[in-house]
């Protein structure tokens with residue numbers, strides 16, 4: 001963990017805001033937010049996928065939901081202290097990457113691949 005506490009707090013605030021925005025957008029598209037179902041998130045996702053096959057907004061919703069999952073994972077990792085590590089190579093993600101994209105799962109090098 002190379003991020004200092006202040007930076008981490010700022011990133012967390014950004015993530016919480018993004019989470020709220022994404023949930024509002026999904027709600028506007030007719031998606032019911034998964035309140036407090038973080039643990040069973042993957043299972044719940046598959047169920048909602050089937051339910052909205054007939055919806056015309058599938059692509060948009062998928063993109064939004066994918067981002068929301070990333071945001072939620074990032075917030076969870078902040079709690080357990082594993083936040084800021086590249087999911088591909090395991091190195092610390094550059095702070096400037098996190099500043100632009102707090103839910104980033106990859107470091108600059110892996111992103112560029």
Ligand SMILES: [Zn+2]
Pocket residue numbers: 086087088089090091106107108109110111
């Ligand atoms: Zn990497």
